[in-house]
Amino acid sequence: MTRLGIVLSGRGSNFEAIAEQIGQGSLSAEIAVVVANRADAPGLEAARRRGLQAVALPSRGVERPEYDRSLIEVLRAHDVEWVVLAGYMRILTAEFIRAFPKRILNIHPSLLPAFPGLDAQHQAFAYGVKVTGCTVHFVDEHLDHGPIVMQATVAVEEGDTVETVSARILSEEHRLYSEALRLLLAGAWAIEGRKVIRLERMTAGG
Numbered sequence: 001m002t003r004l005g006i007v008l009s010g011r012g013s014n015f016e017a018i019a020e021q022i023g024q025g026s027l028s029a030e031i032a033v034v035v036a037n038r039a040d041a042p043g044l045e046a047a048r049r050r051g052l053q054a055v056a057l058p059s060r061g062v063e064r065p066e067y068d069r070s071l072i073e074v075l076r077a078h079d080v081e082w083v084v085l086a087g088y089m090r091i092l093t094a095e096f097i098r099a100f101p102k103r104i105l106n107i108h109p110s111l112l113p114a115f116p117g118l119d120a121q122h123q124a125f126a127y128g129v130k131v132t133g134c135t136v137h138f139v140d141e142h143l144d145h146g147p148i149v150m151q152a153t154v155a156v157e158e159g160d161t162v163e164t165v166s167a168r169i170l171s172e173e174h175r176l177y178s179e180a181l182r183l184l185l186a187g188a189w190a191i192e193g194r195k196v197i198r199l200e201r202m203t204a205g206g
């Protein structure tokens with residue numbers, strides 16, 4: 001069973017959605033550890049309630065290179081194969097990226113490359129977009145930037161508020177992250193430049 005290391009900063013609803021899918025048997029993986037860079041992250045408590053390994057690794061006041069080295073250590077100590085960022089609000093160092101090559105995923109609440117960074121839902125809503133959504137992507141050294149695995153769209157309707165749109169995006173995130181993990185853990189994919197290619201399709205389509 002593939003061992004996932006979940007890394008988060010807050011609420012942890014994406015982590016919980018993945019844990020639910022695993023529990024239901026629709027995602028074949030196990031959560032080896034949940035790590036948070038804030039001791040008070042609700043996601044950590046949720047992990048403990050589920051009987052999972054939960055590690056608080058506070059980042060406040062720690063230099064980024066040193067912090068990321070400790071994070072690598074924790075993940076390696078739990079034999080993590082895939083790093084799943086689930087609301088982790090920090091950029092990773094090149095050393096961290098190199099420690100898990102092509103094995104770090106992130107979810108972002110916009111259709112990248114539009115609206116990277118903080119408060120993406122607010123940014124998109126304030127911009128007046130008619131369609132927004134969420135993106136699961138591989139992580140590289142740049143913010144919300146690596147090759148895209150999957151995206152889901154959410155329409156912005158008359159009468160929507162940033163809260164109603166954000167809620168619809170979040171429910172798409174919960175579906176999409178596990179769908180992307182199912183594809184990737186099945187192994188029939190490759191990264192070509194910026195593109196994540198499904199190998200079955202290439203075979204079927206010639």
Ligand code: GAR
Pocket residue numbers: 008010011012013014015043086087088089107108109117118119120144170173
């Ligand atoms: C999610 O909307 C996720 O896409 C976003 O933080 C939220 C975490 O919610 N991540 C980013 O903005 C990363 N740039 P959660 O803690 O309930 O999963």
